[in-house]
Amino acid sequence: MEEFSVHILGCGSANPMQKHRPASQVLSTRGKLFMVDCGEGTQTRLARQGLGIGRLGHIFLSHEHGDHCFGLPGLVNTMGLLGRTAQLHIHAPQSLEPFVSFVTSHLCHEAGYEIVFHSLDPREYTLIYEDRRLEAWSLPLRHGVPCCGYLFREKLGARHIRREMIDAFGIPVCHINGIKEGADWTLPDGTVIPNKRLTTDPTPPRSWAYVSDTSFEPRLSEWLEGVDLLFHEATFSAQDELRAKQTCHSTSTQAATIAKRAGVRKLCIGHYSSRLKDEQELLREAQEVFPNTVLADEGLRLSIGED
Amino acid sequence: MEEFSVHILGCGSANPMQKHRPASQVLSTRGKLFMVDCGEGTQTRLARQGLGIGRLGHIFLSHEHGDHCFGLPGLVNTMGLLGRTAQLHIHAPQSLEPFVSFVTSHLCHEAGYEIVFHSLDPREYTLIYEDRRLEAWSLPLRHGVPCCGYLFREKLGARHIRREMIDAFGIPVCHINGIKEGADWTLPDGTVIPNKRLTTDPTPPRSWAYVSDTSFEPRLSEWLEGVDLLFHEATFSAQDELRAKQTCHSTSTQAATIAKRAGVRKLCIGHYSSRLKDEQELLREAQEVFPNTVLADEGLRLSIGED
Numbered sequence: 324m325e326e327f328s329v330h331i332l333g334c335g336s337a338n339p340m341q342k343h344r345p346a347s348q349v350l351s352t353r354g355k356l357f358m359v360d361c362g363e364g365t366q367t368r369l370a371r372q373g374l375g376i377g378r379l380g381h382i383f384l385s386h387e388h389g390d391h392c393f394g395l396p397g398l399v400n401t402m403g404l405l406g407r408t409a410q411l412h413i414h415a416p417q418s419l420e421p422f423v424s425f426v427t428s429h430l431c432h433e434a435g436y437e438i439v440f441h442s443l444d445p446r447e448y449t450l451i452y453e454d455r456r457l458e459a460w461s462l463p464l465r466h467g468v469p470c471c472g473y474l475f476r477e478k479l480g481a482r483h484i485r486r487e488m489i490d491a492f493g494i495p496v497c498h499i500n501g502i503k504e505g506a507d508w509t510l511p512d513g514t515v516i517p518n519k520r521l522t523t524d525p526t527p528p529r530s531w532a533y534v535s536d537t538s539f540e541p542r543l544s545e546w547l548e549g550v551d552l553l554f555h556e557a558t559f560s561a562q563d564e565l566r567a568k569q570t571c572h573s574t575s576t577q578a579a580t581i582a583k584r585a586g587v588r589k590l591c592i593g594h595y596s597s598r599l600k601d602e603q604e605l606l607r608e609a610q611e612v613f614p615n616t617v618l619a620d621e622g623l624r625l626s627i628g629e630d
Numbered sequence: 631m632e633e634f635s636v637h638i639l640g641c642g643s644a645n646p647m648q649k650h651r652p653a654s655q656v657l658s659t660r661g662k663l664f665m666v667d668c669g670e671g672t673q674t675r676l677a678r679q680g681l682g683i684g685r686l687g688h689i690f691l692s693h694e695h696g697d698h699c700f701g702l703p704g705l706v707n708t709m710g711l712l713g714r715t716a717q718l719h720i721h722a723p724q725s726l727e728p729f730v731s732f733v734t735s736h737l738c739h740e741a742g743y744e745i746v747f748h749s750l751d752p753r754e755y756t757l758i759y760e761d762r763r764l765e766a767w768s769l770p771l772r773h774g775v776p777c778c779g780y781l782f783r784e785k786l787g788a789r790h791i792r793r794e795m796i797d798a799f800g801i802p803v804c805h806i807n808g809i810k811e812g813a814d815w816t817l818p819d820g821t822v823i824p825n826k827r828l829t830t831d832p833t834p835p836r837s838w839a840y841v842s843d844t845s846f847e848p849r850l851s852e853w854l855e856g857v858d859l860l861f862h863e864a865t866f867s868a869q870d871e872l873r874a875k876q877t878c879h880s881t882s883t884q885a886a887t888i889a890k891r892a893g894v895r896k897l898c899i900g901h902y903s904s905r906l907k908d909e910q911e912l913l914r915e916a917q918e919v920f921p922n923t924v925l926a927d928e929g930l931r932l933s934i935g936e937d
Contacts (some may be wrong), residue, residue, distance in 0.1 A: 337671055337707075337711055337713070338708070338711055339674055339677065339704075341674075341677060341678060344674075345704075363670055363673075363674075363701065363703075363704040364670060364671040364672060364674065366646055366648055366670075367648075367651075367670075367671065370646065370648060371648060389703060389704055389707040389737060389738070393703045393704045393707070393737075394670065396670075396696060396700045396703075397646070397652075397670040397696055397700045400696040400700070401645070401646055404644055404645055405645070412908065421736055425732050425736070429702075429728055429729065430696060430729065431696070431734070451786065472682075590648055
């Protein structure tokens with residue numbers, strides 16, 4: 324099965340700390356990397372996890388706070404130094420445009436490749452990117468400034484050929500693609516062989532959602548129904564619910580509640596407050612609501628479809 | 631003796647590498663920190679070396695290349711998050727003004743403290759900062775873009791009182807400052823006691839120079855005469871002299887030549903090329919010309935006056 328794995332590059336929050344780095348995660352699939360958020364130092368951690376910077380073509384930024392985007396100048400600059408020629412696409416709320424524009428036109432104007440900025444409306448749950456195998460959706464979040472999460476979902480692939488049936492009926496190669504798309508097969512005597520005898524179901528599409536930063540947003544459970552892996556911020560423990568609300572963040576229990584209501588397969592929590600003494604406390608709280616929860620950590624790789 | 635120590639926070643060069651971080655060094659003296667250059671991730675390494683961000687009031691930037699200044703947004707932002715109210719002074723060539731201005735007005739506009747930008751002419755060797763005990767000079771460098779190094783020098787302090795002589799001659803406290811400044815003392819019978827019998831010489835002023843990035847600049851040896859500690863970039867080994875010239879950098883031998891001609895006490899080399907396989911090679915080359923050379927490394931602290 325093709326790789327579909329998420330790498331945690333940074334899972335701290337705004338106040339820097341020794342233990343965690345600012346936000347960044349990367350989806351690695353079919354030889355490509357899709358980055359969400361790019362806090363300071365992201366390029367170093369990308370290299371440390373052996374993720375080739377040349378495979379990165381799309382960066383999605385959630386919002387304008389520094390711990391989510393201050394690594395962009397260095398990353399963009401390094402791509403230029405390494406001789407990149409391919410376009411780099413940056414997807415973000417319109418409020419990020421001045422920053423990205425300054426990076427492009429002032430800080431890295433000598434880079435020999437083009438940076439394409441794709442503005443999106445963070446108030447809408449909508450398709451913002453697609454290629455042959457993958458699509459990305461924006462997820463409206465509640466964070467004081469324009470902010471959105473992202474949902475990445477594989478497209479439903481073709482049906483799988485049952486080689487022995489193809490051979491048995493002597494179906495020519497030129498018809499295989501049609502069979503994969505669901506076509507039946509008619510024998511010379513007029514007998515129709517239904518597609519279900521010739522193929523098996525396609526691999527279930529895999530999905531990953533990134534939700535940071537936000538206060539409790541009940542609508543997420545609808546948009547995230549059945550996703551395989553949900554990263555949801557859990558800046559505070561449940562006892563700091565008021566503080567979470569005041570600072571437009573979530574508690575571990577709230578993150579788990581979204582995961583439970585959406586019926587996701589796995590929840591990963593992070594974006595830890597620098598005040599937090601023990602992350603295990605967050606984990607325990609979350610697992611009371613949603614048992615299949617893990618703690619984010621720098622270097623963690625969560626692979627979907629291999630387990 | 632008061633502290634006068636230099637901390638290496640980053641000593642890599644433009645192409646990021648696993649081993650070294652981008653440029654930043656800090657002078658710690660009399661409770662204050664003076665930072666030169668601020669590559670990406672500087673704030674994290676400042677904290678890691680136990681250098682309190684609140685003690686930092688002045689940042690000196692050498693030039694506009696990202697590996698020397700892309701840590702500024704994060705550092706400035708964090709100061710705001712930590713509730714800073716004191717002014718932050720940034721000294722740099724005029725070419726850095728748009729960057730600093732963008733950081734101040736767009737990226738960190740909610741910071742509750744003032745950032746004061748001090749533009750300087752990087753073509754001049756001139757005094758750019760002074761307080762009661764310290765002065766800083768700009769050092770014109772050759773690097774393709776406007777670029778300067780910095781020389782920090784303690785001011786000559788007062789002469790030291792010889793307590794036993796003061797007691798012996800019964801000199802009142804109200805005259806001590808005058809004696810420290812060099813005044814003689816006249817006894818009731820008219821006998822003049824020369825200041826040299828009452829005091830000893832002041833502590834020799836200590837000095838640190840930061841030279842990065844530059845191709846070989848012979849004029850430095852004049853400006854840097856007798857400094858205690860010289861950091862001079864040595865991006866390449868001597869065998870890459872042509873490449874050093876082409877990229878406006880120096881070799882280890884060139885750095886050591888400056889140190890030797892200037893008669894400095896100690897040389898520290900760094901700003902290592904990512905192509906470099908063995909830093910010891912740079913060290914051997916430099917020591918052939920100037921034996922008292924050390925290799926920069928993240929976490930290294932060079933204290934002047936304690937050895």
